[in-house]
Amino acid sequence: MARQILTTITFATVMLSVAVAFAWTDYNPLSWEMGKHLPWLSQFVFKDGATSVGPEQSYRTSLLSRDPLVIYIEDFVSEAEMDYLLDLHDRFSEPAKVYPTNGEPYVDKDKRFSNLTFIDRADAVVQGIGARALEFQGSRPNVTLEDPYVQRYGPGGHFMNHYDWIGDESAAARGSNRLSTFLIYLESDCTEGGTRFPRIPPPGLSWNGKWCERIECEDDLSVGADRGGTTIRPIRGNAVFWMNLDRDLKGDTGTLHRGMPVGTGAKTVMNLFTAVHWDP
Ligand SMILES: O=C(O)CCC(=O)C(=O)O
Ligand SMILES: [Fe+2]
DSSP, X not given: OHHHHHHHHHHHHHHHHHHHHHHHHHHXXXXXXXXXXOGGGOTTBOTTSOBOOOOOOOOEEEEEETTTTEEEEEXXXXXXXXXXXXXXXXXXXXXXXXXXXXXOOBOOTTTEEOEEEEOOTTSHHXXXXXXXXXXXXXXXXXXXEOOOXXXXXXXXXXXXXXXXXXXXXXXXXXXXXXXXXXEEEEEEEEEXXXXXXXXXXXXXXXXXXXXXXXXXXXXXXXXXXXXXXXXXXXXXXXXXXXXXXXXXXXXOGGGOEEEOOEEEEEEEEEEEEEEEEOOO
């Protein structure tokens, strides 16, 4: 009898271990990297090899969309971090450019109208937020931060529909692409100017409740070509996270989005992108 119990316990333990191992492998969208690196080393590792653990910030998350993966994050950055980034913007920003697949970047206010400054990812405040961002998404050593940018839109400022990922061919040649975006709202003293995802249905079956503080619930799902989708209201301190690439690391067309024109006032955001690298 005792032997039977022991055999059962051993069998159950082995089965549980196998299940856990498979669950862990499946959990990681970059599972082809598994085994090459120790997963726990990946947190806080930057492209230049520097490591950082950022200041603690307690934030709250809600799932906005499962496919593509979009997560709404409340209080992702602190007041001090935001003030620091806004000050950098005030001192260094220039008119934002659009980046064609071939050719030089250029200013075209019909496509993108804002003032922008890139910030070195080695900046101490960016490293703190970056460490938080990498930890949030359970990164791997082949996932790094790009230099983020801070951009401000005044009245009429906007950014046309676009993807944050580069085309699959360019990505293959380069051996990297933008894996994810953290869009962080630093200033929201404005009317309109939401971030619109035309291909993502709004969360929840009801227009009531907390989501209506964060997304525009006036959108009518039933009429018009540019209706439907989800428009996120800018709210200082909050952020939206999304995965730009699918599980095969190909650009996800579901992530199409735009910065809607600002009515009055100003909206300022920081775009923090993570890039995934592989051998081209
Ligand atoms: O300002 C926004 O709401 C969107 C900005 C954006 O999509 C970008 O800079 O890539
Ligand atoms: Fe974007």
